[in-house]
Amino acid sequence: MNKEAQMLLEEEINITHPDKIIWADPEINKVQFLSYLVAVAPVMLPFLRQRALTVIRFPHGAEGPSFFQKNCPDYAPDYVMTAVYRETRAILCNNLRTLIWLGNQLALEYHLPFSRVDSSGPVEIVFDLDPPDDSKFALAIKAAQEMKSIFDRLNIRSFPKLTGSRGLQIHIPLRPASLTYQETRLFTSFVASLLVDAYPDLFTTERLKRRRGGKLYIDYVQHAPGKTMICPYSPRGKAGGKVAAPLFWEEVNEQLQRNRYTIPEMLKRIKHKGNPMAGYFETDNQVLIHIVWKLKEKTFQNNFTH
Numbered sequence: 079m080n081k082e083a084q085m086l087l088e089e090e091i092n093i094t095h096p097d098k099i100i101w102a103d104p105e106i107n108k109v110q111f112l113s114y115l116v117a118v119a120p121v122m123l124p125f126l127r128q129r130a131l132t133v134i135r136f137p138h139g140a141e142g143p144s145f146f147q148k149n150c151p152d153y154a155p156d157y158v159m160t161a162v163y164r165e166t167r168a169i170l171c172n173n174l175r176t177l178i179w180l181g182n183q184l185a186l187e188y189h190l191p192f193s194r195v196d197s198s199g200p201v202e203i204v205f206d207l208d209p210p211d212d213s214k215f216a217l218a219i220k221a222a223q224e225m226k227s228i229f230d231r232l233n234i235r236s237f238p239k240l241t242g243s244r245g246l247q248i249h250i251p252l253r254p255a256s257l258t259y260q261e262t263r264l265f266t267s268f269v270a271s272l273l274v275d276a277y278p279d280l281f282t283t284e285r286l287k288r289r290r291g292g293k294l295y296i297d298y299v300q301h302a303p304g305k306t307m308i309c310p311y312s313p314r315g316k317a318g319g320k321v322a323a324p325l326f327w328e329e330v331n332e333q334l335q336r337n338r339y340t341i342p343e344m345l346k347r348i349k350h351k352g353n354p355m356a357g358y359f360e361t362d363n364q365v366l367i368h369i370v371w372k373l374k375e376k377t378f379q380n381n382f383t384h
Contacts, residue, residue, distance in 0.1 A: 091178055100139045100184065101319040106341055108184075114313070114341045115181045119174050121353045122311040126177070128194040130161065130168035132306055133185035140186060140315045147185070155179065161195040164304055170195065186315040189306040192259075199258050203250040203266060204307045206297035210290060211244070215336060217280055217294035218246045222330050224273055232369060235361045237354065238330050240339055242314035242322040246330070247307060249355075253362035257370060259303055264373040265366060266298035310355060313341060323347075324354040 096109045106114075115122075136144045150160045150169045158179065159170040171177055171188070180188075192200040205225065207218040222238055225248055229236045237249045252262075273281045273296060282293040300307070308314070308322040323339035339347075 093182055104319055104342055106319050112178055112181045115177050117345055118311045119177055124359055125309050126171040129190045130163035130195055131171050132189040134187035134315055135185050136315045137184055141317055144315055163195050186313050188309040188312040190309050191306050197254045199255050200262055201254050202252055203262050205248040207246045208295045208297055209245055210292050221294055222246050233365050234363050239310055239322055239324040240336055241308055242320040251358050251361045256367055261370045264370055266301050268373055270296045270298045326354045
């Protein structure tokens with residue numbers, strides 16, 4: 079732990095109930111949780127900066143009741159930056175001190191919109207691959223692999239991550255202000271349709287669960303203004319201390335075990351394997367502008383599939 083983080087934990091922020099158990103198995107207390115946030119801050123904060131944050135707080139630990147917090151509370155310290163976003167005075171987690179302050183309040187989950195507060199359009203596209211139940215995680219792996227094949231063919235750089243729950247998400251960074259939500263919807267709909275047409279027995283875009291017939295739901299509708307996704311490296315308020323863990327593409331295979339990506343294991347992973355999302359903010363995927371233009375002309379899909 080660096081000196082700045084040590085000082086914040088020991089002196090500048092009054093850590094309340096440091097020995098409180100947050101996750102039971104593996105056993106993780108509050109200080110260990112905050113130490114995790116400190117360790118991942120260099121790779122997590124770039125995603126949090128200038129985004130209107132929604133947190134889920136668990137006052138009694140991960141297995142207790144929880145509540146969403148969108149508005150910045152009046153008691154927030156002066157160093158917590160805010161911005162008005164969709165009629166909400168939202169927290170901007172732009173620095174380590176704010177992240178530790180949130181963690182001290184047992185904000186275990188960190189959810190982000192697809193836009194920054196200084197940009198009306200999305201700064202990334204995220205596909206959500208949601209299997210019907212825990213036993214069908216292999217469907218998410220298959221969908222991710224098929225998407226990777228499409229993206230490679232289109233010269234699009236993408237980054238996979240576990241959600242820390244049932245499925246996978248695929249991130250595609252964008253140059254800010256390069257595309258609107260309406261334009262990215264053309265692309266997400268196009269990719270989802272390709273997969274459903276190729277594998278109608280495996281994948282669906284049906285929003286109603288009762289009509290999905292045990293297929294994996296490819297959620298492209300949630301990529302919209304005001305919608306959110308789990309931040310890379312965020313813990314999840316679920317039993318097991320799992321994390322929304324970024325992956326290297328070569329790890330997205332049949333041997334992938336979701337339950338291995340816990341807070342203690344993530345600390346080892348970052349130290350020995352590095353950050354799978356390195357280079358994310360230097361990637362703008364400008365080819366998407368041309369692809370969307372072709373989709374508007376309604377000529378791209380036929381050219382791509384033949």
